[in-house]
Amino acid sequence: MKYLTPTPNPSGAYPAPQSNPFKDAIPLTDEQAETVVDYNGFVTITSHEEEYEEGFFRTVYTVEPNTEAWEAWKESLPPEPEPEPEPEYVTYAELAKAIREGVNAV
Numbered sequence: 001m002k003y004l005t006p007t008p009n010p011s012g013a014y015p016a017p018q019s020n021p022f023k024d025a026i027p028l029t030d031e032q033a034e035t036v037v038d039y040n041g042f043v044t045i046t047s048h049e050e051e052y053e054e055g056f057f058r059t060v061y062t063v064e065p066n067t068e069a070w071e072a073w074k075e076s077l078p079p080e081p082e083p084e085p086e087p088e089y090v091t092y093a094e095l096a097k098a099i100r101e102g103v104n105a106v
Contacts (some may be wrong), residue, residue, distance in 0.1 A: 002033035004045075012069050013041030032063040042070035 002017035003025035009015060017033040018025070026045060028036065036043050043063050050060045 002028045002030070004028055004033075004036060006045075008041070011073065012066075013073065014043060014045075015041060026061055028061070028063065032061070035063050035065060039065045039067070039070045040073065042066045042073060 003021050004014055004017050006024050006026055017036055044066050045063055047059050047061045049057045051057050
């Protein structure tokens with residue numbers, strides 16, 4: 001079980017789920033925690049009371065992606081930088097050849 005803070009960040013996203021319970025934490029199933037992570041915290045959480053035994057109630061939470069907010073957030077991110085080119089791999093044989101050529105050039 002994972003746990004989520006009940007208050008989203010100023011951006012509207014919830015922080016990452018935690019492993020340990022804490023005061024006022026929202027308990028999440030593994031599937032719900034995965035949804036929070038998959039949508040970078042941009043989810044809508046609702047709760048309702050459910051009777052699980054006669055006269056005993058518990059709070060049940062639902063977690064749904066807030067795709068509109070998530071898409072807007074992704075659009076606001078700066079573009080990904082171009083990847084650095086892979087350095088050429090030089091073998092010992094090529095290094096030895098270059099050294100010999102350099103020595104022989106003198």
